[in-house]
Amino acid sequence: MAEVTLDADRLGIRGLNAALHAVPAGAHVRVLNPRGRHNLAVGLRERIAVDFAGPCGHYLGGLGACAEITVWGPVGRGVGENLMSGGIRVRGDAGGGAAAAARGGTIVVAGDCGSVAGIGLAGGTLAIAGNAGPYCGRAARSGVILVCGDADVGLGDALGDAVIYVGGRIAGLGDGALAAEPDENDLTAAKLIAATCGFDHVDPENLTKVTSVRYRPRLLSGRRAAGRPPVPGRLSAASA
Amino acid sequence: MSHTFPPHVIAEIQERARLGRYGVRGRGAARRLPGFDDLLLLPAAAATRDGAARRGPCRTETVLGTRYARNPVVLELPVTLAGMAYGSISPGAKEALGRAATMAGTAATTGDGGMTPQERDAAKTLVYQLTPSRHGVDPDDLRAADAVEIVLGQGAHPGPGGLLPGEKLRPRVARRRGVPPGVDLRAPADHPDWAGPDGLAVKIAEIREATFWRVPVFVKLGAARVAEDVTLAVTAGADVVVVDGMQGGTGGGEEVLIEHTGLPTLAAVRIAADTLAELGVRGEVQLVVSGGIRTGADVAKALALGADAVSVGVAALIALGCNSSSDDTGADVTADYRALGTAPGACTACHTGGCPVGIATQDDVLADRLDPDLGAERVANYLRAITAEAALLAAACGHASVHDLRRDDLVALTVEAAAMARVPLAGTTWIPGLPSGPGGG
Numbered sequence: 001m002a003e004v005t006l007d008a009d010r011l012g013i014r015g016l017n018a019a020l021h022a023v024p025a026g027a028h029v030r031v032l033n034p035r036g037r038h039n040l041a042v043g044l045r046e047r048i049a050v051d052f053a054g055p056c057g058h059y060l061g062g063l064g065a066c067a068e069i070t071v072w073g074p075v076g077r078g079v080g081e082n083l084m085s086g087g088i089r090v091r092g093d094a095g096g097g098a099a100a101a102a103r104g105g106t107i108v109v110a111g112d113c114g115s116v117a118g119i120g121l122a123g124g125t126l127a128i129a130g131n132a133g134p135y136c137g138r139a140a141r142s143g144v145i146l147v148c149g150d151a152d153v154g155l156g157d158a159l160g161d162a163v164i165y166v167g168g169r170i171a172g173l174g175d176g177a178l179a180a181e182p183d184e185n186d187l188t189a190a191k192l193i194a195a196t197c198g199f200d201h202v203d204p205e206n207l208t209k210v211t212s213v214r215y216r217p218r219l220l221s222g223r224r225a226a227g228r229p230p231v232p233g234r235l236s237a238a239s240a
Numbered sequence: 241m242s243h244t245f246p247p248h249v250i251a252e253i254q255e256r257a258r259l260g261r262y263g264v265r266g267r268g269a270a271r272r273l274p275g276f277d278d279l280l281l282l283p284a285a286a287a288t289r290d291g292a293a294r295r296g297p298c299r300t301e302t303v304l305g306t307r308y309a310r311n312p313v314v315l316e317l318p319v320t321l322a323g324m325a326y327g328s329i330s331p332g333a334k335e336a337l338g339r340a341a342t343m344a345g346t347a348a349t350t351g352d353g354g355m356t357p358q359e360r361d362a363a364k365t366l367v368y369q370l371t372p373s374r375h376g377v378d379p380d381d382l383r384a385a386d387a388v389e390i391v392l393g394q395g396a397h398p399g400p401g402g403l404l405p406g407e408k409l410r411p412r413v414a415r416r417r418g419v420p421p422g423v424d425l426r427a428p429a430d431h432p433d434w435a436g437p438d439g440l441a442v443k444i445a446e447i448r449e450a451t452f453w454r455v456p457v458f459v460k461l462g463a464a465r466v467a468e469d470v471t472l473a474v475t476a477g478a479d480v481v482v483v484d485g486m487q488g489g490t491g492g493g494e495e496v497l498i499e500h501t502g503l504p505t506l507a508a509v510r511i512a513a514d515t516l517a518e519l520g521v522r523g524e525v526q527l528v529v530s531g532g533i534r535t536g537a538d539v540a541k542a543l544a545l546g547a548d549a550v551s552v553g554v555a556a557l558i559a560l561g562c563n564s565s566s567d568d569t570g571a572d573v574t575a576d577y578r579a580l581g582t583a584p585g586a587c588t589a590c591h592t593g594g595c596p597v598g599i600a601t602q603d604d605v606l607a608d609r610l611d612p613d614l615g616a617e618r619v620a621n622y623l624r625a626i627t628a629e630a631a632l633l634a635a636a637c638g639h640a641s642v643h644d645l646r647r648d649d650l651v652a653l654t655v656e657a658a659a660m661a662r663v664p665l666a667g668t669t670w671i672p673g674l675p676s677g678p679g680g681g
């Protein structure tokens with residue numbers, strides 16, 4: 001495996017990203033001095049491993065696929081936004097909008113997440129070792145969010161088909177979210193995620209499952225999709 | 241008859257009383273608004289005629305995205321095709337628009353729901369819309385595009401997002417969007433991953449990094465607080481600002497928003513152009529204007545007010561066959577309009593998914609009523625014709641390029657239009673709202 005060291009101070013954001021895109025598949029890259037710069041490792045497409053030796057800014061690893069990225073420190077907003085595949089491990093806290101609209105891959109946050117973690121999640125996995133800020137999982141369409149600690153208000157607001165597991169307390173559920181008993185499948189999934197992420201501080205047997213109330217809003221005609229229970233509330237309350 | 245409660249208002253009240261919900265429809269504002277029809281162009285008179293400029297054809301080439309991108313978008317026309325959602329219009333309609341853009345030498349734009357391989361293949365120049373819903377966004381598609389347009393708003397409903405009714409959310413559309421089929425979708429107003437004005441600069445920079453600084457980044461705004469929004473977009477690093485006035489169309493939106501929010505395109509283009517000038521970036525950041533552009537005269541007037549290009553949506557759909565009484569098989573479809581409670585020439589039923597001419601539908605049987613080849617030809621013809629009209633008007637005003645049209649070439653027929661466009665009322669030097677003096681009367 002090729003070992004490459006890049007210095008963000010020397011290359012700048014643009015130069016560093018160009019260098020990362022040029023690294024051959026299978027390489028391991030160590031990035032020195034990221035110093036909280038935004039938009040690092042954006043749009044990567046190769047199976048490379050990248051280690052950032054310090055804090056990174058917004059959109060770390062956004063719009064990417066295949067790469068395995070580790071950040072030895074906290075990250076800013078939108079880590080792994082629109083991620084397609086691969087993984088991002090944050091050895092610290094993450095700002096708001098972690099894994100926003102991610103369609104695949106796994107994003108692991110060793111600390112806490114800011115607001116709207118997993119917003120619009122569309123297929124990936126977001127695992128948070130600590131607490132999640134307000135409106136975690138808002139409008140998440142599919143995928144899984146594991147919050148080992150506490151979840152703030154608005155959890156699962158306008159949730160779609162994504163599932164959220166919470167190990168700690170839930171300050172409040174969002175519109176259309178429902179706390180439910182996990183079943184065997186949930187337990188298997190949660191165990192797998194916890195094991196993959198190295199989370200041994202959470203007990204998969206003692207998680208709360210949060211899901212959508214499973215209604216399918218019919219905003220326009222008042223009719224309902226087949227087999228669904230009636231729409232609670234009024235038109236203006238629904239959201240996709 | 242009461243002017244406060246005319247029959248259509250009574251009917252609307254009765255409908256709300258019966259159903260307990262508000263009206264939803266497609267298209268843009270239908271109310272009478274000050275518009276380009278309220279302006280006239282002043283041809284070059286004897287005193288201003290420049291013989292050199294009038295020799296040879298009037299140029300129409302248009303370049304967008306010269307600020308930071310390595311590969312600006314170079315078009316033969318000052319008219320592009322506006323974004324339309326995959327799901328809102330049929331795959332055949334998308335393909336036809338892409339093909340028409342290629343035939344005419346301009347750009348097509350994707351829309352909410354991502355890019356289809358067919359439209360990428362069909363359009364030589366394709367602008368990829370990054371919408372707040374993020375449905376179907378694929379970084380590979382982003383990189384395959386010729387420009388990226390970050391959509392912050394839409395003229396038809398500048399605040400909230402649009403609606404996609406369950407009828408149009410067929411499995412193939414739902415799959416691409418990553419949502420369950422058959423549900424009514426309300427697009428969110430905001431992008432999920434940035435939390436306000438400061439975030440836009442970082443977002444734009446992210447798109448540049450993901451596309452290797454190759455393609456221009458457009459920022460599309462629904463016309464509301466235009467000066468503030470244009471300032472934000474420019475400060476954040478946009479290459480091109482797209483301003484969509486309230487006559488701009490939608491595939492589905494709340495009627496109350498469509499008719500009662502936003503700014504008319506006429507006012508929006510002038511404010512946007514003035515703001516770019518005040519920021520000192522005219523010529524560096526291009527302005528694209530959309531919202532009710534129909535004719536070459538509209539194009540010429542928008543350019544004279546400061547736009548670098550215009551974008552057509554509803555008009556392109558009409559060229560494609562929207563509101564026609566027959567489909568591409570030659571069948572009379574008037575009865576199908578009637579079934580939707582409307583008629584050819586008056587249809588705004590895009591939100592129903594039952595488009596009689598196979599455009600705003602995901603029903604395969606209906607979609608087959610549109611022949612993408614014939615449709616593309618019609619749209620390309622339309623684009624060429626309105627460009628020729630604009631060139632004719634520019635040449636009449638003594639210009640060698642449509643981009644030489646300027647505000648001096650315009651007068652207004654109404655006080656309202658004069659005030660909004662900041663051009664003199666015809667036959668006077670009076671520009672309402674400006675202090676008296678040179679140009680102000």
Ligand code: SF4
Pocket residue numbers: 266557561562563564587588589590591594595596597598599600
């Ligand atoms: S004809 Fe089709 S595209 Fe045109 S307004 Fe009616 S439904 Fe919409």
